[in-house]
Each structure stands twice: as C-alpha cells, then as structure tokens.
Amino acid sequence: MKEKIKLYILTGFLGSGKTTFLTNVLKDLEGKKIGIIQNEFGKIGIDGEIIKKDGMELVELNRGSIFCSCLKISFVEAMNEMADRDIEYLFVESSGLADPSNIGEILEGIEVTKGDLYEYKGAICLVDGVNFLEQLDDIETVERQLKHCHLVIINKTDLIDNDTANRIKEKIKEINNRVKIQTSAFGKIDYNFLDEDLLETGMIGSEDTTNTPENKPKTLNLTFDGTVKKEDLNKFLDNIKKDTYRIKGFFRLEDGWNQVDVVNKLVDFKRVNEEKDTSRLVIISKVGPQIIRPIFNTWNNIIGEEMKLR
Structure with missing residues (x-):
C-alpha cells in the first residue's frame, strides 16, 4: 500500500x-x-x-x-x-x-x-x-x-x-x-x-473564507523588451509602490538580469544568472484599476520607452 x-x-x-x-x-x-x-x-x-x-x-x-x-x-x-x-x-x-x-x-x-x-x-x-x-x-x-x-x-x-x-x-x-x-x-x-506533530493541539473548525471573486485584488502585468538603468526603475517603483500590496518580477538592467521585489517601502534588486525572454513585473494594486493611469504616467515620465500593461 x-x-x-x-x-x-x-x-x-x-x-x-x-x-x-x-x-x-x-x-x-x-x-x-x-x-x-x-x-x-x-x-x-x-x-x-x-x-x-x-x-x-x-x-x-x-x-x-x-x-x-x-x-x-x-x-x-x-x-x-x-x-x-x-x-x-x-x-x-x-x-x-x-x-x-x-x-x-x-x-x-x-x-x-x-x-x-x-x-x-x-x-x-x-x-x-x-x-x-x-x-x-x-x-x-x-x-x-x-x-x-x-x-x-x-x-x-x-x-x-x-x-x-x-x-x-x-x-x-x-x-x-x-x-x-x-x-x-x-x-x-x-x-x-x-x-514534530504540529496538530497535537487540534484543528480549528472550518469557516467561510473571505476570498471571493468580488474582492479579488486587481493584478497587472507589466512587460518591457528593452534595458533600463537601475536608478530609473527604482525611481519608477518608488513612485507607485504606495498604491500596491506587492511588486515582483525579473527585469533586464544595465548590469544584467535582476530579480525585483517590492514590499511596502522596501525595493530590493538581486542579480540572477538565468536569461529571461522579456522583462516583467506583477503588480498587485491596493486601489484597484485606479493605479493604471499613474503607472503609465510615471513610466513615461521616467523611462519614456514603450511597455505593455495587461
């Protein structure tokens, strides 16, 4: 068995x-x-x-x-x-x-x-x-x-x-x-x-989850085919992060591919060796679709090159 x-x-x-x-x-x-x-x-x-x-x-x-x-x-x-x-x-x-x-x-x-x-x-x-x-x-x-x-x-x-x-x-x-x-x-x-037996204190009974299709947060995917300066991407993230729960992904910067991780006020970059097909960020919004216009405006003001947001 x-x-x-x-x-x-x-x-x-x-x-x-x-x-x-x-x-x-x-x-x-x-x-x-x-x-x-x-x-x-x-x-x-x-x-x-x-x-x-x-x-x-x-x-x-x-x-x-x-x-x-x-x-x-x-x-x-x-x-x-x-x-x-x-x-x-x-x-x-x-x-x-x-x-x-x-x-x-x-x-x-x-x-x-x-x-x-x-x-x-x-x-x-x-x-x-x-x-x-x-x-x-x-x-x-x-x-x-x-x-x-x-x-x-x-x-x-x-x-x-x-x-x-x-x-x-x-x-x-x-x-x-x-x-x-x-x-x-x-x-x-x-x-x-x-x-260890983590269940030795027993399991609490099930409840209805608060996760519903209606309250699912707005999630956006930003993709970009070029290379940007780290200081420019950092400035872009600094400007939009207050309206997000989380931003993460992989981006091609001047020093190579970086794993990007944004939690509250902290913006973190970590070099990775593996090549990616395109730069991409997942953005989870606190303010729903209202974040879309600020993302485009901030990107155009700082980066100025075409990106896609879905």
Missing part, C-alpha cells in the same frame, strides 16, 4: 518570505521526492521560476486564491493529480492574500474524491516582522492566516528590535493562543518541525 503523502500548507501575507522559506526547506529535504503547488494572484507565475529544480513536481495556480470559489476546483484537481505522482511531501504555498479558513472543508472534499492519500501535517504561517503590526490593523487576511495555522515563523527578526518582536508574539497569542512560534532571519529556522 502506498505511503501517505505528507502535506503542509504554507501561508503568510505578501512579502513575508514564504518562497525563501520554502527554498530552504527544499535544501533540507535534499534527496526526498517533493511536490509543490504554488498559488499567485498574477497571471504570470514568478515564484515558480525561483524555486524550480530537477526532480521536483511543480504546479502553478494563478489568477486568484486557491481558497476562493474562483480557483477551489482547480486546487482540488491539482491535489488529486499530485496524489498520483511519486512524491513523499507536498507543500502548498498559498498566495499572500489567501484566507485559508476553509482548508478543512477542502481537505475533506479531496478525501471524498480521491481517498485518504494525504497526511495533513499542518499549516505554517510566515509573519513579516517588519510590517506585521501595521498589516494586522489594516488587513483581515493576516488575522485569518494566523487563526488557522499550527506553526508561526516570525521572519526578518534581524531587522527589528526585541520589544517589537515581543509585541508581535503577544498579538499572535491573542489571535491563536495554541500555536507554536519560532523566529527566523532570511527564512532560516530549525527544520525539526518536519518531525
């Missing part, structure tokens, strides 16, 4: 470090057969390119949340498909805007359609230590992610002081007083959680 696949759900708001964390977990599980379902709101999957490696089974589900009715059927189908593959672990990295409150209901549906093939090991929530307290006040999804998880990892602790870290822990315990908490810098932690 086939051994059950160990299933982990990975949550955390945009920019909390989920993909970096997952990359480190994959290194720790070197030699194991791994499956990954990656969920992004944009039409273009960016993170899949970052973690892709030989021997890994990867499915990308874009253009919505896997917990929303707009993608829930696709998620169940992907889970059923993964169950037929020769893997030992399956990690589901949900979108940063995903509310996993109905995960219990989805897992029950998978068991009904496919059988008891998964061993659910729990939900792990990444917390952005720098921006968490502000996010918690503004975004309901952040609280929902904490409420329905079994391990919290407070990330970016190298960028905050002890008082802030303690305040974050207190807030987390107010929302979920049973959850285990670890701290991390650069997504690195003690990976002993892979051998």
Whole structure:
C-alpha cells in the first residue's frame, strides 16, 4: 500500500518570505521526492521560476486564491493529480492574500474524491516582522492566516528590535493562543518541525473564507523588451509602490538580469544568472484599476520607452 503523502500548507501575507522559506526547506529535504503547488494572484507565475529544480513536481495556480470559489476546483484537481505522482511531501504555498479558513472543508472534499492519500501535517504561517503590526490593523487576511495555522515563523527578526518582536508574539497569542512560534532571519529556522506533530493541539473548525471573486485584488502585468538603468526603475517603483500590496518580477538592467521585489517601502534588486525572454513585473494594486493611469504616467515620465500593461 502506498505511503501517505505528507502535506503542509504554507501561508503568510505578501512579502513575508514564504518562497525563501520554502527554498530552504527544499535544501533540507535534499534527496526526498517533493511536490509543490504554488498559488499567485498574477497571471504570470514568478515564484515558480525561483524555486524550480530537477526532480521536483511543480504546479502553478494563478489568477486568484486557491481558497476562493474562483480557483477551489482547480486546487482540488491539482491535489488529486499530485496524489498520483511519486512524491513523499507536498507543500502548498498559498498566495499572500489567501484566507485559508476553509482548508478543512477542502481537505475533506479531496478525501471524498480521491481517498485518504494525504497526511495533513499542518499549516505554517510566515509573519513579516517588519510590517506585521501595521498589516494586522489594516488587513483581515493576516488575522485569518494566523487563526488557522499550527506553526508561526516570525521572519526578518534581524531587522527589528526585541520589544517589537515581543509585541508581535503577544498579538499572535491573542489571535491563536495554541500555536507554536519560532523566529527566523532570511527564512532560516530549525527544520525539526518536519518531525514534530504540529496538530497535537487540534484543528480549528472550518469557516467561510473571505476570498471571493468580488474582492479579488486587481493584478497587472507589466512587460518591457528593452534595458533600463537601475536608478530609473527604482525611481519608477518608488513612485507607485504606495498604491500596491506587492511588486515582483525579473527585469533586464544595465548590469544584467535582476530579480525585483517590492514590499511596502522596501525595493530590493538581486542579480540572477538565468536569461529571461522579456522583462516583467506583477503588480498587485491596493486601489484597484485606479493605479493604471499613474503607472503609465510615471513610466513615461521616467523611462519614456514603450511597455505593455495587461
């Protein structure tokens, strides 16, 4: 009889470090057969390119949340498909805007359609230590992610002081007083959680998710075929970032290809060796389609060359 696949759900708001964390977990599980379902709101999957490696089974589900009715059927189908593959672990990295409150209901549906093939090991929530307290006040999804998880990892602790870290822990315990908490810098932690029973405190019952087709955020894809100066692209991003939840992608700059990552006020560039077919950014808007005109105006004023925005 086939051994059950160990299933982990990975949550955390945009920019909390989920993909970096997952990359480190994959290194720790070197030699194991791994499956990954990656969920992004944009039409273009960016993170899949970052973690892709030989021997890994990867499915990308874009253009919505896997917990929303707009993608829930696709998620169940992907889970059923993964169950037929020769893997030992399956990690589901949900979108940063995903509310996993109905995960219990989805897992029950998978068991009904496919059988008891998964061993659910729990939900792990990444917390952005720098921006968490502000996010918690503004975004309901952040609280929902904490409420329905079994391990919290407070990330970016190298960028905050002890008082802030303690305040974050207190807030987390107010929302979920049973959850285990670890701290991390650069997504690195003690990976002993892979051998622990994260569900020993039990699972909270399913609720209706707040993710609906009606409240899905506006996501735009910017593509460009030329080369720009880093200082010009940085100036462009600085001008539009206040109206976005997240900007990420790959761009050809004068020093070569760069991975671009924008979270709140922080704009980060990282050189990559792999050539891309075109420069592209996924932009998740806080203000809906109203961001379109400012993007075009700012781009024309700073860059001045033709780009496409879809």
